[in-house]
Amino acid sequence: MLTIILTALIAPPLLVILFTALLNAVTFPRLRRAPKPKPPRPGQQVNLDLTRPLPLPYVSVLIPARNEADTIAYTVKALLSQPYPAFEVILLDDQSTDGTGEIALAASNGDQRLTIIKGQPLLPGWLGKNWACQQLANAARGDILLFTDADVQWQPGALEALIRHMTRTKADLLTVWSTQTTVTWSERLIVPLIALVILGYLPAFLVHMTPFPAFAAANGQCLAFRRKAYTAIGGHISVRDRIVEDITFARVIKAKGLRLRMADGAGLVVCRMYRNWRGVRDGFAKNIIAGYGGHVIFLLLATVFHWLIFLVPPLWLLTGWLWPLDTLYPVVPLVLTLLGLAIRASTALATRQRVQDALFMPLSALLMTVIAAQALYWQVRYGGVLWKGRVIKPEEPKVLVE
Numbered sequence: 001m002l003t004i005i006l007t008a009l010i011a012p013p014l015l016v017i018l019f020t021a022l023l024n025a026v027t028f029p030r031l032r033r034a035p036k037p038k039p040p041r042p043g044q045q046v047n048l049d050l051t052r053p054l055p056l057p058y059v060s061v062l063i064p065a066r067n068e069a070d071t072i073a074y075t076v077k078a079l080l081s082q083p084y085p086a087f088e089v090i091l092l093d094d095q096s097t098d099g100t101g102e103i104a105l106a107a108s109n110g111d112q113r114l115t116i117i118k119g120q121p122l123l124p125g126w127l128g129k130n131w132a133c134q135q136l137a138n139a140a141r142g143d144i145l146l147f148t149d150a151d152v153q154w155q156p157g158a159l160e161a162l163i164r165h166m167t168r169t170k171a172d173l174l175t176v177w178s179t180q181t182t183v184t185w186s187e188r189l190i191v192p193l194i195a196l197v198i199l200g201y202l203p204a205f206l207v208h209m210t211p212f213p214a215f216a217a218a219n220g221q222c223l224a225f226r227r228k229a230y231t232a233i234g235g236h237i238s239v240r241d242r243i244v245e246d247i248t249f250a251r252v253i254k255a256k257g258l259r260l261r262m263a264d265g266a267g268l269v270v271c272r273m274y275r276n277w278r279g280v281r282d283g284f285a286k287n288i289i290a291g292y293g294g295h296v297i298f299l300l301l302a303t304v305f306h307w308l309i310f311l312v313p314p315l316w317l318l319t320g321w322l323w324p325l326d327t328l329y330p331v332v333p334l335v336l337t338l339l340g341l342a343i344r345a346s347t348a349l350a351t352r353q354r355v356q357d358a359l360f361m362p363l364s365a366l367l368m369t370v371i372a373a374q375a376l377y378w379q380v381r382y383g384g385v386l387w388k389g390r391v392i393k394p395e396e397p398k399v400l401v402e
Contacts (some may be wrong), residue, residue, distance in 0.1 A: 003328050006316070007336070017200040018311075021343055024199040027352035030266040031165055031176065033157040059087040059163060060142030064132035065104070066094035066119075068150035073107035075150055080111050082159040088111065090107050090139055091150075094119040094132045100150075101321040116140070116174035126240045129220075146224045146242055149269055152178060158268035162224060171261035172229035173253045175218035177245065178271035179264075179352050186277035188357050188369070189364045192344075200343055206361040207262055213251035216260060220246035221271055229258050243290035243385065243392060255337060265351060284368075285375040285384045286392070296376065303372050309366040313337040 048225075061079055065072055072091075079089050081346040093101035093116060101116050117139055120133055133147055144163065166174040179199060180221035182188045196216060208217040223246060232254045239245040253260045274280045292298035313336035320329040378386050385392040 003323075003326055003332065006312065007328075007332055008334050009337075013305075014309055014343070016335060018343050018346070019194070020341055020352075021200040021205055021346045024202075025346055026198065028204050028264055028350065029169075029262065030163070030264040030304055031158070031161040031268045032266065033161050033268065034164060045138070047169070052139050056084070056086050057143040057163065057167075058141065058145055059084065059144040059158070059159070060085055060129060060136075060140035061089045061146045061148060062136035062140060063089065063091045063150050064094055064119075064129050064134065064136060065091055065096065065100050065150040066128070066132075067096045067098045069096070069098040069103055071151045072100050072104045075154070076104045076107040076114060078154045079159070080108060080113060081156070082154060082156065083162065084159040087159065088115065088141060089113055090115045090117065090136055091135050092117050092119050092132045094128060095121075101263035106325065107144060120274055124146075127243065127245075127385050128234045129389060130240050130245055130303055132243065133309045134240070137230065137235055143227055144224055144357050145227055145230050146222070147220075147222045149271070150222075152221050153270040154274075155179075155250060155268045155270060158265075161268055162222075165263055166224055167263070169261045170259055171224075172226050173218070173249065174224040174261045174263065175250065176222040176224075176263050176265050176269050176270045177219050177351075178221050179267050181270055181272035182353065183272070184276060184281045186367075187272075187274060188354060189367055190280050191273055192348055192351065192353040192357065193364060193368065194349060196347045196351065199347045199350060204262060209216035211257065214256045216247065216250035218246040218260075219260065220244075222265070223249065229253065232256060249293070264351065281371050282376055282387070284371045285378065286387050288372055288375045289379065289385075296379070299372055299375070301370055306365050306368065310345055310360050313340060314362050 035401070058106055063075070068075075074090070076089065091101070091104050091114065093104075100330065105116055106115070119132055120135060122128055126134075128133055137145055137146070144166070146159075146162070162174065162176060163169075177195070180191050180194070182191050183285050200217065201216055206212075207217065233249070233256055236245070238252065239248045242248045250260055273281050289296060292302060316333035317330060317337050320326055323329065340361055341358045344357045344361040344364075346353050347353075348358060357378075375385070378384065382391045
């Protein structure tokens with residue numbers, strides 16, 4: 001009887017998640033470099049490239065930076081070397097103590113397209129990054145406002161690929177899911193779970209084709225707004241106290257009847273989020289409760305759910321021989337375990353991660369429990385999230401769109 005109950009509880013969600021992941025792996029939009037024009041043959045008449053949208057919009061690349069000395073030089077050089085003809089880069093030095101602004105200025109080698117502004121003191125009711133981004137928007141001149149993190153790496157041609165995709169899809173907000181670089185074991189076990197959640201839980205066609213804000217997601221590492229859309233939703237003022245402001249933006253855009261689009265960075269927009277276990281743990285703990293609407297009970301229920309589908313089957317497979325009269329052992333727990341591993345492997349393959357790391361999915365689920373516990377500890381100890389020396393209080397539930 002217990003075997004039947006477990007199978008009924010575990011198999012359906014695994015099958016739904018796997019189907020969604022496979023569907024997204026095939027259909028999820030990906031950035032692509034602009035095709036190189038073929039040189040004309042001798043005597044051939046040269047035609048204009050009608051595939052390139054003209055005129056190209058002016059882009060403001062906006063970077064909030066707080067103590068990013070380790071990465072900012074590479075980021076600035078990579079952006080200023082983009083072959084896109086019409087853009088500016090504005091970096092806000094958010095009261096850094098490690099020389100971030102000076103390093104960025106030196107890396108620009110006098111390029112006038114880079115502007116560095118000093119961040120103003122944090123206003124009451126604002127979170128640090130959101131206040132920094134609002135200041136950047138106020139200083140921007142572009143038709144497109146591209147907010148990107150200081151540790152995002154822009155490969156040659158990435159900026160043009162993003163703008164071409166945004167133009168082609170007529171997006172009011174285009175969010176790009178960066179290709180994640182993972183080196184240490186803690187990164188490899190945790191960071192690719194972002195792709196598992198996006199590809200496994202959120203069909204892209206529902207995000208793109210339905211008006212419902214529930215089917216909305218975004219990645220704060222790369223948010224490209226049309227200025228009119230950004231203004232229409234109130235800019236960062238409307239999300240000033242939101243920890244997961246990216247998801248809030250996505251929902252508000254859809255609720256306002258504007259066009260939200262997602263794309264995979266496909267190796268053009270790349271990011272290494274963290275470099276050790278402490279960074280991974282704290283970075284994910286910062287967002288995890290807010291990602292469940294700020295409700296601890298939802299986090300606890302999600303933890304139980306993920307233990308059920310990713311931990312129970314392998315434990316059953318290892319210990320099922322101890323269960324009397326279990327005639328379905330080992331076939332059922334083996335199939336359920338393989339379904340869980342297939343979800344992890346398919347999302348890894350689709351997002352350029354190590355497929356073999358899927359074998360450690362049960363360990364990843366355990367580590368996510370540790371991260372959830374860290375977030376709960378912060379709530380009890382500080383009343384909010386501890387991040388970069390600041391305590392971020394949880395936002396109060398409120399209606400953002402009437």
